[in-house]
Amino acid sequence: MHRPSLHNLSRNLGMVALTALLAACGQQTAGTAPMGALPKADLSENATVAQSGKLRYVQNELMVGYTDDASLKRAVSTLKATVVATIPEIRVALLRVEGDSLKVSAQAFRLPGLRYAQANEIIAGDQLPAGQVKGDLNAQAASADQIFDELPQYALDPRHLNAKAAWDAGLNGQGVVVAVLDDPGDVSHPDLKANWAGKAYNPFLNKVYTDAAEWVKDSASEFADHGTFVASSIVAADDGKGIVGVAPKATWLPVVINPAAKQTNEFYSSFYIARAAVWASNNGARVLNNSWGGGISFGAVKDAFDYAMSNGTAVVASMGNSYYDEFQYPAALPGVIASGALDGSNRRVTFSTMGRHISSSAPGQDTMLASPTWQGGGHALISGTSFSSPYTAGVAALVYQKCPSATPFQVRRVLETTANSSIGSNPNGFDRDTGWGALNAGNIAKTLTSCDKLPAKGANVKINVTYIDDSGQHPGVLGDVMLRGKGMRAGATDDPTPLYLSTTDAQGNATFAEIAPGEYDLYVAGSDLSVTGGLTEERGTYIGSFTATSGSTRANPDIKQVVLTAASPDFNPVDPYEPNDSPSAAKPITYGQTTQTAYIYNKPSDYDYFSFAGTAGDDIKAEVLAMGQLGGSLDSYLFLFGPDGKKLADNDDRGNPRIDSDSEISLKLPVSGTYYLAVTSYNIAEGTGDDGSPFNKYKLKLAKTN
Known part of the structure; x- marks a missing residue:
């Protein structure tokens, strides 16, 4: 089997790996590759390939699911895109966009009439299973x-x-x-x-x-x-x-x-x-x-x-x-x-x-x-x-x-x-x-x-999810939906009870084709906090029952409406500290302070600078609360610069041994003066790419420990 490199575990805008739809926007591990390094047939004319985590995608190609031709036309106009090709039967279009499609997908995902928007992922398979190669035909003892x-x-x-x-x-x-x-x-x-x-x-x-x-x-x-x-x-x-x-x-x-x-x-x-x-x-x-x-x-x-x-x-x-x-x-x-x-x-x-x-x-x-x-x-x-x-x-x-x-x-x-x-x-x-x-x-x-x-026919199901939060009613985007057959013995290796999983699209719909008819326990949860970040109580859950009817079809599915009290993901967050992209524009932070939520987002190679007044001999501890503690998708990186502008310390992952992907620096300050903390992502710090996820959120915490 040609099995691609487990990109079902990678996460990117408009793509789902069970509970994770948007995380890898901040997981780029390589920049773009020259066209000559890839098979010509993989790419549209003049395209390049980018990489985000395990995801490889055509950098300027966006794939959108649309509800009707008018919605597609409106999206093309808004995104200043051109249509490369369409698959009318399933209302999917391939668009050429300006800039990186992974970033553009954040904007496109919220356009009216689009079911999803995703960078045009390139499947990349691996070899035969280890030790399994073409065999010798000679020694065949056949009956x-x-x-x-x-x-x-x-x-x-x-x-x-x-x-x-x-x-x-x-x-x-x-x-x-x-x-x-x-x-x-x-x-x-x-x-x-x-x-x-x-x-x-x-x-x-x-x-x-x-x-x-x-x-x-x-x-x-x-x-x-x-x-x-x-x-x-x-x-x-x-x-x-x-x-x-x-x-x-x-x-x-x-x-x-x-x-x-x-x-x-x-x-x-x-x-x-x-x-x-x-x-x-x-x-x-x-x-x-x-x-x-x-x-x-x-x-x-x-x-x-x-x-x-x-x-x-x-x-x-x-x-x-x-x-x-x-x-x-x-x-x-x-x-x-x-x-x-x-x-x-x-x-x-x-x-x-x-x-x-x-x-x-x-x-x-x-x-x-x-x-x-x-x-x-x-x-x-x-x-x-x-x-x-x-x-x-x-x-x-x-x-x-x-x-x-x-x-x-x-x-x-x-x-x-x-x-x-x-x-x-x-x-x-x-x-x-x-x-x-x-x-x-x-x-x-x-x-x-x-x-x-013949056995009974299967069922076709659509679960529609709506979120209600302080700002009103919204489509239940990025929700996790599970249909679990009644009587399932969880963990039993001999239990045939069906289990189906899906994630909702931009309109809050999750569909299940040709599944076993019968009674199900229905579990629905709001957007995955490991992706979007937020408080547990903001996610919202629903547990109920559902009947999948033999003979229901894609055109006439069994439908269930679910309303959750859950926060709707913010695809266009505002960073309260921007612009703070250089030492001269640094925003002040003091001992004992934790900042509001900020973002590494919406600009190439984003570095956020904060300044503080320190005295020689101060033992300080600076912490970035990001993916490990807040959720979201930011794999943070933290730098500390002295009053002379020279780097004193930097950290990718806190703890020894490692605790998680958040960052932390502890240091005794050598001189009195103005110090600078710079927050960015691991990928930006390593020079392996830009980050584009609206869920690259963090808080910066500064303390004097002596």
Whole structure:
């Protein structure tokens, strides 16, 4: 699996990692990189890449979700932006803006008619799981029932996916189209060319290919092989040669989200991944395979997947190769079928990410897959949840062949209820290691004898949140919403009770697509104080019940209105001490004083200066109360300068050993005179970038301790 560098844990304007939407505006760890240092296909013309924490984004590109064309036009005018491209189906636009898009997003986020505004993030994947590389094909001790076409494929035998039993019953994927969102898949490979659907798509170029030779010419690279591996596990033809896919009569659409031209991972930005998903669904794909991860729980990609599911397209994603029990995206998005990896003994492979959101598992270690012809062709043994996911996508295609009108949730439940539940840590059903068990295509053929036997349809839900504070009523922006199935046994590894998480957009809406119908405990909290800062009592909480109705749709969802007594985040704060950006403009502070809330915000390389009168021999203690003690997003840095202007001390993180990211200086003053304290962010102090978050708040406290 191409798993980006956990940017689900990074935070930036308009992006959500469960409880954190805006924190990384103050977490820049690198400046801009020259265009030549990045793959050309990652960028729009003349664009550069900036970095904030783990987030990499196109510096002058802003992605906005809009409610109607008039709202988009108004936003473009207000921001003095130009429209690069739109995805009309989900009302998302890519704008070119003046200045840094991460900073512009703070202004854009509050414009009327915009659901969100986020810097156009560039996905950046990593390698295969540690120790998992292409294997040797020689020493394969295969039993007779593992030989399919020419080569052994344990994944398809009766003890694993049990594929032949499904084929013998007529379930082979005939008539179903599967899209592979990945690096370029090789449509000329002998195992794949017969089942190519005749189209391939590059969302960055917005180009549809219908000529195989042209596609191969534009795709061939020593780094692009992942998409070919993935596609072959789904649709390799049953022709007596090479290998065979689990759905050998299905057809496939290669869709590039990672050009892999100059290095293994060159993922396109979020806008183009969203465009890719929408195109695939519009062009007949009933299943989208996503063997990548590390995304976010909010924004254009989620909108695109929700749109696809509303079209009857199932979205499958690999759980990840992190070795941990954790949320990763897109696997953890509501409605997505999340796949874990098993070895040849039907045990969870150690690298396979675990979690309550896992659906089921499939072979993902030493799987026999096709290598692209531009790398010499042939086959390789390859490992990762990247390859359990397409096996899952292929089995989903078998369900769609039998029941074309099935909804994505029904497909998921068919896979789960027919899985071999004896594997994993709970031999009697669900566990967080392997989900509902090992997929078994033969069981599906035996069980799904008619479409009347499909499970109940899923539900689609919208929770709308409103804040009421001293200044009135406001949309419940940045709120955390949790739907927790009734009766959940918190912490139990064998509890299948559903749990879904989302964060509200600029209009206070959180949506949940294709989730399990039923009764839920609903938990809502106001904006995350670790992001925005503030007092606990300012956040506000709600606990109630909610019913998700089978058959509700994206167009007609189950709706719940929640009103919280909670402070609305201030996206345009006023610093009471500005201008104080130099020693000559320093604002006075005295012993025993703590300043009002101030901000490192709204200007490049912001330093705030404060002056105080000190006497030789004074033991002083200066403290910056910031992210560690007030919340918010400021990783502070503090300097102390003497009367002669020379630096006497500086501090990044207080405490030895470290307490938190706030700053503190204690010193005996050497002479009498006027001293200066300068507050800034770690990134500015280190020269690694500007900070732009409106939540970069702090207070400065000065004391004489002798």
